[in-house]
Amino acid sequence: xxxxxxxxxxxxxxxxxxxxxxxxxxxxxxxxxxxxxxxxxxxxxxxxxxxxxxxxxxxxxxxxxxxxxxxxxxxxxxxxxxxxxxxxxxxxxxxxxxxxxxxxxxxxxxxxxxx
Amino acid sequence: xxxxxxxxxxxxxxxxxxxxxxxxxxxxxxxxxxxxxxxxxxxxxxxxxxxxxxxxxxxxxxxxxxxxxxxxxxxxxxxxxxxxxxxxxxxxxxxxxxxxxxxxxxxxxxxx
Numbered sequence: 001x002x003x004x005x006x007x008x009x010x011x012x013x014x015x016x017x018x019x020x021x022x023x024x025x026x027x028x029x030x031x032x033x034x035x036x037x038x039x040x041x042x043x044x045x046x047x048x049x050x051x052x053x054x055x056x057x058x059x060x061x062x063x064x065x066x067x068x069x070x071x072x073x074x075x076x077x078x079x080x081x082x083x084x085x086x087x088x089x090x091x092x093x094x095x096x097x098x099x100x101x102x103x104x105x106x107x108x109x110x111x112x113x114x115x
Numbered sequence: 116x117x118x119x120x121x122x123x124x125x126x127x128x129x130x131x132x133x134x135x136x137x138x139x140x141x142x143x144x145x146x147x148x149x150x151x152x153x154x155x156x157x158x159x160x161x162x163x164x165x166x167x168x169x170x171x172x173x174x175x176x177x178x179x180x181x182x183x184x185x186x187x188x189x190x191x192x193x194x195x196x197x198x199x200x201x202x203x204x205x206x207x208x209x210x211x212x213x214x215x216x217x218x219x220x221x222x223x224x225x226x227x
Contacts, residue, residue, distance in 0.1 A: 037218075043206055045159075045218035091158065101147055101212040105158045 002027045002096035006106035013082045014114050020067070021077040021109045023092030029053075031098050034075040036066065039089040039108075048090075051075055082113045117143050119211045121219035128199055128226055136194045136222045138209030144189035145211035150182075153206040153221075165192045199226040 003026040013019035025034065036048040051059045051066045059066040067076040079086055092106040118141040128134050138148055147166050151159040163184050165171040171184035181203075183195040192211075196203055204226045210216040 043153075043208070043221040043223070045208065045210075045221075047215075047218075050215070100164075101214075101216060102149065102161060102164060103210075103216060104161070107158045 002029070002032075002094060002104055004092050004094050004104055004106035006092055006109050008109045009107070010110045010112070012112050012114055013079075013086075015084060016081055018078060018080045019082055019111065021079070021090050021092075021111065023075045023077065023106060025073050025075060025092075025094050027073075027094065027096065027098075029096075029098040033095045033098075034066070034068070035093040035095075035103065036064070036075075036077045037091045037093060038086075039091060041088070045091075049077065079111075084113050084115060087111060087113045117211070117213060117217040119145075119209065119217045119219040121207075121209055121222050123222060124220060125223040126225070128224070130200050130226055131198055133195055133197045134199055134224060136196075136207055136209075136224075138192045138194070138211065138219050140190045140211040140213075140217070143211070143213050143217075145192075145213055145217075146189060147212040148186060148192040149210045149212065149216065150184060150192075150194050151208045151210070153208060155206075159208060162194075196224065199224070201226045 005024045032053045034051045038046040049061045049064045063080045065078045091108045093103045096104045122137045150162045163171045163173045165186040173179045186192040208221040209219045
């Protein structure tokens with residue numbers, strides 16, 4: 001069965017520093033998609049970045065990059081130059097099963113950026 | 116980008132009453148919509164998948180008679196929590212799918 005694991009319930013990072021949020025996944029599908037979402041206290045789910053299993057390069061979107069290590073089944077989110085507004089809950093998700101558009105979510109990591 | 120709205124954004128109701136939550140895709144047609152439930156400090160749990168014009172598919176453990184889902188058109192899905200009880204208090208989030216999921220802003224339900 002597909003599974004997403006986020007082992008860091010909470011993280012602190014100093015403003016302007018980079019931070020890595022961990023995500024590992026398990027699937028037997030050869031084709032899959034991985035997503036990261038940010039959820040601020042308002043509750044809305046903000047899409048950050050997507051990585052397809054066949055993508056040759058790591059995805060990047062502005063200050064967000066995804067460190068995709070397929071053999072290790074990890075898809076860590078890297079936020080560079082952290083800002084106070086980055087403080088939020090971050091969820092890793094995977095489409096499961098592939099092609100259904102259904103997502104399963106990890107348990108999330110709460111990030112706090114310190115001034 | 117694709118926009119999904121939810122109404123209401125928050126609702127308080129008395130135990131035993133029913134509450135309807137609407138999810139609309141504003142600028143695209145969504146053949147599939149999803150309903151999630153999120154308890155405080157927890158992750159999103161998929162409740163059901165709703166396809167336009169057909170019955171919703173519920174995840175294991177979700178009571179279909181309690182959480183009625185109707186996907187009347189390609190832009191509207193509704194979730195009705197019937198005979199709500201305090202344990203149904205939660206944050207309900209919908210998403211609409213057009214190759215990927217676009218999330219609504221969520222509805223906070225409090226049952227007193």
